[in-house]
Amino acid sequence: MSPVSVLQAIQTNSLLLVVVAVPILALLWYTYQFTFYRSLATDGESGLHESKTNCPNCGARVSQSADRCEYCGHAVVERP
Numbered sequence: 001m002s003p004v005s006v007l008q009a010i011q012t013n014s015l016l017l018v019v020v021a022v023p024i025l026a027l028l029w030y031t032y033q034f035t036f037y038r039s040l041a042t043d044g045e046s047g048l049h050e051s052k053t054n055c056p057n058c059g060a061r062v063s064q065s066a067d068r069c070e071y072c073g074h075a076v077v078e079r080p
């Protein structure tokens, strides 16, 4: 391998790295932000309006007045 071809290989690899890494980082950042804001929204819900509970099957926030989870259909047992 000549020095020039090594340099070209490094440049090609770094370009590939950028092309692959940037979308992955963007996706991770988006997922992180989405989870963060969603947790904020969930916290803001508690104590307001109707009381909610977590679905014992999928963990979704469901109304305590509902007898079934609207997401997975699991029966929501109201605990005291």
Ligand SMILES: [Zn+2]
Binding pocket: 055, 056, 057, 058, 059, 060, 069, 070, 071, 072, 073, 074
């Ligand atoms: Zn559920």
